[in-house]
């Protein structure tokens with residue numbers, strides 16, 4: 648079998664890259680062994696503002712301009728509802744925070760995303776006497792639904808091998824690579840935290856950050872916006888809400904923990920005063936990087952081996968952006984921005 652690309656990993660990074668390949672009529676096959684859950688469990692929020700500091704997310708406009716059309720296109724092609732537009736309300740803890748919000752909403756880059764009006768809290772189940780600031784252009788991608796539908800699409804077209812990619816079996820030639828009976832011009836590794844097993848790219852400074860989320864049932868909560876107040880509370884409908892997430896750098900097991908459950912329950916109780924029941928808990932390992940920029944680029948020696956990783960805490964928005972950058976780098980020789988190029992770690 649001859650293809651243009653082998654893609655290893657079909658999380659948000661892999662899907663975003665495959666979408667570049669489909670848009671440009673490149674042939675490809677994908678390997679995925681479902682060993683990582685980061686995309687499967689993700690809350691799926693997209694939000695152009697860092698809500699701790701009221702600053703814009705890096706390249707937020709460029710990212711949204713690519714991401715939202717990609718998800719809209721997939722929604723149509725996969726015949727699956729994926730993009731739930733929903734406002735994000737940031738709870739204010741003080742008058743000072745309200746003032747900081749006003750100042751930020753006046754700034755040119757942020758004025759498109761921060762509503763200058765303070766939203767009053769009228770929900771008796773929430774304690775928020777200083778009200779909320781509304782973030783605009785936000786929403787939630789149902790990443791699990793996207794992954795399931797995308798994998799079905801790949802399987803139906805014989806493009807997905809649901810098996811581990813064995814690095815030892817890769818044969819690298821000057822202009823191509825060989826893996827079993829597959830010959831490809833290029834290989835793109837998009838394995839998330841799995842890259843730590845990849846002998847070609849495990850030198851990269853990926854910092855795995857485990858995250859856990861709860862799903863709660865709270866019939867009296869009745870909110871129809873995403874609430875951000877320390878944790879995120881994301882309404883799913885039917886009185887169900889996703890709550891999260893935790894950050895843990897030592898325990899990198901795939902399992903859910905009681906510690907995370909208790910931490911999140913405590914945070915919910917601080918935020919809402921109604922009854923709730925935990926109905927689900929999930930865990931995943933985020934592929935984060937110390938300098939908070941993705942890991943994109945070519946292997947320093949083998950020029951047909953590439954990496955697409957380090958999507959961190961915002962894979963929904965940044966995935967499509969970096970996938971396009973990598974595609975243009977490989978196919979159009981467009982240089983990568985220094986900030987995302989893995990070459991920044993070579994010197």
Ligand SMILES: Cc1cc2nc3c(=O)[nH]c(=O)nc-3n(C[C@H](O)[C@H](O)[C@H](O)COP(=O)(O)OP(=O)(O)OC[C@H]3O[C@@H](n4cnc5c(N)ncnc54)[C@H](O)[C@@H]3O)c2cc1C
Pocket residue numbers: 655656657658659660661678679680681682683684685686687688689690691692693810811812813837838839840841842857858859860891892893930931932933934955956957958959960961962963964
């Ligand atoms: C709890 C939690 C909440 C989050 N919430 C959000 C959110 O609200 N919004 C947001 O934008 N981001 C969120 N994120 C971050 C987001 O999930 C990540 O940025 C994103 O999932 C990273 O995608 P990825 O494709 O790089 O990695 P992954 O999703 O880990 O995908 C890698 C894939 O590669 C496969 N793989 C690895 N090694 C091999 C191998 N050798 N052979 C075959 N297959 C292999 C794995 O099975 C996996 O399917 C959250 C993450 C967590 C953990």
